[in-house]
Amino acid sequence: MTALEIKTKAIRLFLFLLLFLKLGGLSPTLYSSPSVQEDSLQVSTSPIEFDKSIIESYQTDEDYNYFKTLVEPSAWDKFKNWLNLQWNKFLNWLLSGIDEGNLWNYVALVLKILVIVGIGVLIIWLFSKYYSSKQKKIAQHQNLVNLSEEEQLLKQKDLLNLVEEAEHNENYRLASRYLFLNTLKHLREKKLIDYQFQKTNSDYKSEITQDLIKADFTYLSRLYEFVWYGDFELNVTDFKKVKSRSENLIINIQNLKADE
Incomplete structure (x- = not known):
């Protein structure tokens, strides 16, 4: 074998190895020395300045106040809340079904109002009767006392x-x-x-x-x-x-x- 043939076979072998390495996923860069990369988080170390007026505006805004103190309602506030709740319940009961526009709902409303007025009149009548009877008893008692005193004086x-x-x-x-x-x-x-x-x-x-x-x-x-x-x-x-x-x-x- 001549020298030219040996040189030609060597070149072919080298090319074959290079192609084999390329197809196998290897790169010559694997054998190169690794490069040192800089950390992107350590680009700058200078502090950032914020606008104090913006911070103060957030501090004074109640929407950003996460430390609110809960105030216990007083007895008067509880009574008003209860009274308001009862009033709303009464209105809901009285006006229930009115939005539907049904005739029977309006009839029921009239009947409810008549019942309420009747109860109110009954209470007033009972109170007036009790008061008048009480006043009558007091007046009778006073008359008996005055009669006894006056009669005794006239007999003297x-x-x-x-x-x-x-x-x-x-x-x-x-x-x-x-x-x-x-x-x-x-x-x-x-x-x-x-x-x-x-x-x-x-x-x-x-x-x-x-x-x-x-x-x-x-x-x-x-x-x-x-x-x-x-x-x-x-x-x-x-x-x-x-x-x-x-x-x-x-x-x-x-x-x-x-x-x-």
């Missing part, structure tokens, strides 16, 4: 002593009451009036037929009602006038003839 023979005692104590209002009761006592004894506790002074006035006595009695009864029931305090000068007028009326009553 020393009403003038009570007048003098009240006048001495400068209780002219009470003294005027005793004076008027003493007048009623003399009118009853002379049968000029039919004394009954439930009667008014106007009733007694209409029973008196003597003009002079009726005029004095009208004056004393009006003054008595004004002082006693109007809670008006008499001074000593006014009381002296009332006492004098009462004494004159008693004298006129006693001077009446039996047939008058």
Whole structure:
């Protein structure tokens, strides 16, 4: 074999090996020295500056406040919430089905309103009846007390002593009451009036037929009602006038003839 043939076979063998390595996925770069690559995260180490105004705007925004304190509602707030809930339930019950436009739903609404109004009227009627009966019992009790006291005073023979005692104590209002009761006592004894506790002074006035006595009695009864029931305090000068007028009326009553 010649040298040229040997050289040609060597070249073919080299090319064959190169093609074999290429087809096998190997690359000559595997035998090259690895290159050192720089870390992309370590490109820059300088700090980033943020706008403080933007940070403050986020801090003041309640949407970004994740540390909110829950406040326990007060008893009044709980009561209002409960009341509002009950009111909403009532409205839902009252107006249920109205949006459907059904005639029977409107009839049911009218019936509900009538029931509510009826219950309200019943409650008001019961309350008024209870209150009136209670007031009536109180009034009857007061009348019994006043009747007992007034009857006892009219049966006493020393009403003038009570007048003098009240006048001495400068209780002219009470003294005027005793004076008027003493007048009623003399009118009853002379049968000029039919004394009954439930009667008014106007009733007694209409029973008196003597003009002079009726005029004095009208004056004393009006003054008595004004002082006693109007809670008006008499001074000593006014009381002296009332006492004098009462004494004159008693004298006129006693001077009446039996047939008058």
